[in-house]
Amino acid sequence: MIDIKNLSVLYDGNTAESLSDVNLSLQKDDFICVLGKSGAGKSTFIRCINGLQKPTSGEIYLDGKTITNASEDGLRKIRREMGMIFQHFNLIPRLSVLQNVLTGTFGYRSSFKNLIGWFTAEELDFAKSVIAEVGLSEMVDRRVEQLSGGQKQRVGIARALVQQPRVLLGDEPVASLDPGTSNHIFTLLKEMHARLGLLTVINVHDIELAKRYATRIIALKDGKVIFDGLPENFMEAEYRETYESKSQDYFFGAEI
């Protein structure tokens, strides 16, 4: 579904590449967690996939169509197919849950309709049905600033889903949430992945979450892919290589 060929990124002013010759093929049924130390290149990787960051070299294709060399119009169409969720939610605090979720439809509408904020009954019904799916029916009209972090991320997920994307990207979407809430958010993401057939790619610092939910783990180090495989094969040795430190023993249940 997404093919990444010889992808490299060297930011202006840096001497080391932030991504270095990355080659990957991401499939529709993948639920991928991307692991790596701070600065390993995880955000750069996600930003390249949705076309926010132009690579220095290499190509990314969505179903054979170039993302990296897409026209502005082509990129707009590609971005509609990719929902995105963020660590700090990127919501509009003073607007309601429904209003925030409706902003997810903007990529499909004329700028005039967006400007005057006019939505059809179908658009409103669909947004409400997505809000119900993320468990926030009771809060449709509540201002987002009055919600907890976990509820805000549910709004972020609903806003992404209302776009009817085929790909869901997350840049550390649970980094600001407590462990219990993080698990609830991952459970929801996994359900949506299965029900909607969404290729899901999520950066995460929490290896326990990655091992529990991912169907595939990709680990980056200094911009290179150093592991790509099943969660059960990401063990102590892979942990040490990725994070350059020994793990908490309980991750792998082994004496080190």
Ligand SMILES: Nc1ncnc2c1ncn2[C@@H]1O[C@H](COP(=O)(O)OP(=O)(O)OP(=O)(O)O)[C@@H](O)[C@H]1O
């Ligand atoms: N706009 C930029 N200009 C220059 N260097 C950048 C820029 N964005 C990222 N970098 C550098 O690229 C490298 C990878 O950064 P990136 O944010 O992709 O890593 P990350 O794995 O997501 O880190 P974190 O877990 O801390 O978010 C780092 O060395 C970072 O300093």
